[in-house]
Amino acid sequence: ETGVTQSPTHLIKTRGQQVTLRCSSQSGHNTVSWYQQALGQGPQFIFQYYREEENGRGNFPPRFSGLQFPNYSSELNVNALELDDSALYLCASSLRGNTEAFFGQGTRLTVV
């Protein structure tokens, strides 16, 4: 098992609501990346945080936003939820300069 933990594990929200997902990175890691994995597909990169700043972003709208805290933990916020936002949200932690990344167990978000 990795030291990357995510909360909550499951979540059901209504269309139009807002959600916050949390990720604690592995000890010693300073970079957190967030991915969206739709059913039956590979993870899609949302954004990455390093030293509390966004350090790269995928093709996701601005209603997907994030934060990284001084202890390197991170949050993913999604506003104005849409049905298509239903997916497994994964965070991955790594040490900048070292390319290995380890995933958390994910948060399964269902938007109804």
Added chain:
Amino acid sequence: GENVEQHPSTLSVQEGDSAVIKCTYSDSASNYFPWYKQELGKRPQLIIDIRSNVGEKKDQRIAVTLNKTAKHFSLHITETQPEDSAVYFCAASGSYGQNFVFGPGTRLSVLP
């Protein structure tokens, strides 16, 4: 941007046989290629990776080969076992742990 293709999408092998999964990438600047195994309902787990300065890497029953000229890399699993059954994802990224671009995945079934 980077695009990663992966074949086949499904693969069934008899226990003890070998399995090969192939990926191609488009961005010649990519230099790190991890493979992840994802069992149903679980996190993606890093099983092996290769950097662009290496042509082949082996870890027990698992090996990865990289052809930079052709921009393709492959996962080889020998002496397959039922516990190898899972979805396997290849990915590509640049240096410093930049975001991974994942392939669509291969569902491997090892039949007893």
